[in-house]
Amino acid sequence: MVTKQEIVNSVPQRGFFGHPKGLLSLFFTEFWERFSYYGMRAILLYYMYYEVTQGGLGLEQSTANSIMAVYGSLVYMSGIIGGWIADRLFGTTRTVFYGGILIMFGHIVLSLPGGLTTLFGSMALIVIGTGLLKPNISSIVGDLYADNDVRRDSGFSIFYMGINMGALIAPLIVGTVGLDYNFHLGFSLAAIGMFVGLIVFWFTKKKYLGLAGSHVPNPLTREERKSVFTRIAIGIVAVAIIGFILIQLGIMTIDVFTMIVSILGIVIPTIYFIVMYRSSKTNADEKSRVLAYIPLFVAAMMFWAIQEQGSIILAQYADQRTDLSLGSFDISPAWFQSLNPLFIIALAPVFAWLWIRLGERQPSTPKKFAFGLFFASMSFLVMIIPAYFNGTETLVSPWWLVLSFFLVVLGELLLSPVGLSATTKLAPGAFAAQTMSLWFLTNASAQAINAQVVKLYTPENEIMYFGVIGAVALGIGLLLFFFAPKIEEFMRGVR
Template sequence: MANHQNETFQNIPQKGFFGHPRGLFTLFFTEFWERFSYYGMRAILIYYLYTQVKNGGLGFEETTANSIMAVYGSLVYMSGIIGGWIADRLLGTARTVFYGGIFIMLGHIMLSFPGSVPAFFISMFLIIIGTGLLKPNVSSVVGDLYSPEDNRRDSGFSIFYMGINLGGFVAPIIVGTVGQTYNYHLGFSLAAIGMFFGLVTYVLTKKKSLGSAGQKVPNPLSVAERKRVFFIFGISILVIAAIGAVSILTGKMTINLFTMIVSCLGIIIPCIYFIIMFVSSKTTSDERSRLIAYIPLFIASMMFWAIQEQGANILATYADKRTNLEFLGFELQSSWFQSLNPLFIVLLAPVFAWLWMRLGKRQPSTPTKFSLGLMLAGLSFIVMIFPAYINGTDSLANPMWLVLSFFIVVLGELCLSPVGLSATTKLAPAAFSAQTMSLWFLSNASAQAINAQIVRFYNENSEISYFGIIGGVSILLGILLFMLSPKIQKFMKGVK
């Protein structure tokens, strides 16, 4: 293993991108363009779903459109489990990233042509699979560029993270403007072109910059295992396709039933993960204690993402229907508000990194940071009560209310998201380290799966109660978590 690692690092150019390995350039721009395509598409997707057919949309009811957005987001995060398995057992991370990009581009190309509802769902399937293949594995390749002892590693991931957020910031402004000003399909075509640029960058530069990074299959299937897995996989696909086709043709598989199935899976899958790890003979008693400590953090994460991810559906709808888009003499596009989250992260992430370093041992514990994140998320929804409370729902709200809401939730995200990644690596049982990281990302999938049911309750008449109840529950959970923090810290068995 050590010899393989040494060979890998020897054939990777270790300089060439701001003092980092040259391969970071390849992965930075591959991920920049992938996020450009994803966030560009997502910025206008909700509007495409509920805009009337005669005006270029698909004509879904707003509540159904919001549920579809939540289910889509949930399945994107669930598919990362498949992508990780394929990279570990079949292709290696580098090739899996490439095929993921192909699937994503094909999905956006299908969206770029005027089509039917079935064509839309096929495009969503392609993008879900493609993102599951690419997203978790491109980060793994970044890690492969550095030796474990390389002190540039954290800095490299920070630069890579900037690429993600720069793509997320630029995309809604460009794709959103084109999609809302001209037509949605032209906007989706820009998302497809963005992914194409990412693939071209990846293919043309990876040979000279990545070396053998991501080429090795860590735990390859044996010939016998391949035959068995492909047989089971093939049969499963045929059975699922047959059941799906019969259900759709007979009218039994409705959008509402499908969203309910995904919502149930969002709860069942994490529970199975926890049970398997907890009862495993490979898990020590201290690790079981840490898993118990991880459960309230996981629930807190679900609550947080349930609010944060509504920026792409409920708050996007609010921007389109309830917000005055004339501001200081400028005509705003409702899709532009999707740029606020990555913009605030780029501006504030260095501040939080400095703050935690400055506080050192005096910084809040992990459960306390989570509780702060929950309370800030709840507050971001509470502020959305005021426009309707002050002026009613008949008048359009000042856009600064939305800006304030996005700003507050990003403060919460920076308390919870990077801290959660770090805590997951520390609390994970040694035998399940990779799967526990998958479990962390499942907290987002579970949140959006539950959102698929919750968002149905939103409309202009329920606006105050909707934002108030969800925001209030999040704040109360944050207070409860804060009170339980010392107890949770004990279960963490020395992990800070």
Template sequence: MMVSLDKKEIASSVPQRGFFGHPKGLFTLFFTEFWERFSYYGMRAILVYYMYYEVSKGGLGLDEHLALAIMSIYGALVYMSGIIGGWLADRVFGTSRAVFYGGLLIMAGHIALAVPGGAVALFVSMALIVLGTGLLKPNVSSIVGDMYKPGDDRRDAGFSIFYMGINLGGFLAPLVVGTVGMKYNFHLGFGLAAVGMFLGLVVFVATRRKNLGLAGTYVPNPLTPEEKKKTAAVVAGAAVVIAVLLAILIPNGWFTVETFISLVGILGIIIPIVYFVVMYRSPKTTAEERSRVIAYIPLFVASAMFWAIQEQGSTILANYADKRTQLDVAGIHLSPAWFQSLNPLFIIIFAPVFAWMWVKLGKRQPTIPQKFALGLLFAGLSFIVILVPGHLSGGELVHPIWLVLSYFIVVLGELCLSPVGLSATTKLAPAAFSAQTMSLWFLSNAAAQAINAQLVRFYTPENETAYFGTIGGAALVLSLILFALAPSIQRLMRGVR
């Protein structure tokens, strides 16, 4: 596809009415993403249990701490892989093909888990889903943007509808896949996740030609023949070096799962630092943009701290739901996997409330750094809340309402920080690094989960008060520091609000 298409031309090729007053393609992308998130969150709701449940219960019987660390590293790699997915779409095959290839890889990953194959199948599945999500996740959002002409007032509302699809998929998946996986058979649950991704691919392939027009079909910055040769040589060389190193290291016991977890942890911190240095020092970055890059650093640190707590919803709190919570309440048996539905459910309910509140407050609403500080405040409180029942119960099982309350409080923080962070990233990004700064925003989540892979090793039911108290307390302290620094950060943002 030719690259010389302008944004108006691309948007004009998309039928502009057809899905709640939005472009017809929003139907395609809404249901593609709905089913992709259904498959991902369904698998994620039962994966940690599958890893550490005994073999007699259908699990792999891994050490609990190792299972929690693998889960965190998995999340970090999913967010890191978006950098590769974005680059391939921009330089090699366009966003539409990236979404299709990503969906195929994700489906193959779930099928690998649906067939009993032990730890080998687990790691093959994870590799496929990491690569597939990296291709699909950032690029499906880019196609949503392609469907609207510059200045189209429907764009923000279109993204809101699209994000509703994400959260609906995330809400239903733990209830459906979680119930089947926990009650009947883990592999059957993973099979359902594969069916979910298959349905997403069917919707995408069946409707994209008619609904999406040229959106996603072009390559914005294609590799020249010379660059293609150079890239192929670098990739092939790197693959050979990695293969040789692994062939030497693994048999000698020098490269283990624990080594890999530590390596990803280091990368999760080094990659963002490199990004910041490159952006700040680039001759393409103006003096005003440099100031904004400096302002973005404390926001990035706050975001990483926030996600370090929020993402423990699928590791430590999932474990807490399984081991520390009364699951028989009022004659109903609760599946521990169901608690994973709380986050998307609360977002569906309260996102419109927060959007209305910010509009209502207008110029009186908190600044971007203050909203980040609020996000951290709620994240810290969500961990303080969960240590209370454990401390009071003296080791007895705790009422599930405490877990519900913890998930609810962290969502209040997410609604202060996450949408605002996406918006702030687009405003503070240097012009020459606009797409890469969005990758950097997602790396705050990758860094958080890389850090979590180390933190989760310290959790035991015996020391949970110290664990939740230390991490929750650190978030509260960081929140107060950010509140104090907010006016200075605001000045560095040079007019961005």
């Protein structure tokens, strides 16, 4: 068994802004992976509902919105599988590389003009590939540093910057090419982006990563492998056969599938909570913290339900309800997808400074979540104003969308990094990794529920749509703020 110190000693510890050289490899790998993913997402909705004569698939807009939400949900759910494969079979480095290959082929398939067949085939490849890559590449970053290395938090901040830089430029490039020239050409750029990321990873991992990510923490024995692979093979074949039969009988429609995912988005985290709470390995203090985590989980779900609609409902709003001309200059609706990472890059250092500045005076975790929900609710409630004063028949200023994205990013910076930190503190000792998976399920569950909610949006009912969702988020935020002292009691000393 390789020790943590042996892994750290195998990595060149200086060479990338004072950080291990391996951070350079992972920074640019994740940069290009996010470029490919967010570039694809910037134009995918339009590709689905644009008419065939415009190069799209001509789907109903409500169906396209629902597919986008299900897609995002499955991407986050698949991370559970990716973590298991890395822990039991391949280690994180090999799992990340295999995931990148699947993602690249997913974009290649989408770049081919094959209609719904290539769309769903591409989605399957990218969902599985992202599940293999996304959770595990962050784990490798942690392997670069000794446990007491003061550079660790700074290293993750640099890595997080790479994620947002890739997400920032992708809609500007892929969005422009996809909408102004050809959707499939845009998807091919996403494939090229992932290919570049794989090249960077392959040619730098041996020299810069050393043993990081190479060990398998809990490998399957030979007997276990045979049993597990047999079960997996039987399961895949059974699901494929049942799915084929249901599709042929007309039972498994897109609407039925999205409903199944929506139900799973509620059932899976519920099972997680029940198992952790009832486990004999969870002591009394940990049981109390599990209970404290439930309202935080619900609040995070509500937040992501709004934030993730930026690439669905607000993307549709940008395309159909927004005046995209600034003087003689035309804006692409896909460019609005760059606002979220732009504001995060600009504001993340401000929030990091603020928490240090406030020290012990900063709000508790439940109150930060409440403030995050307040800003998320405002990001939807402000979208009522142009429709209320000008109706839904006229185009609105793009600055309303800019304001909406700005407000939700303020909420994200209050909730997302705080949620990651709180998860590590509130997790029962025996369920540390599973609780981190549970945190990522807040997004998966939110998008699973969104798969039903986004079907309800039309330009004609947008006052009701934005108003109800914004009001629900505001209500949950107020309840969380009001009951924050009680939740803090259940957190048993964790602030």
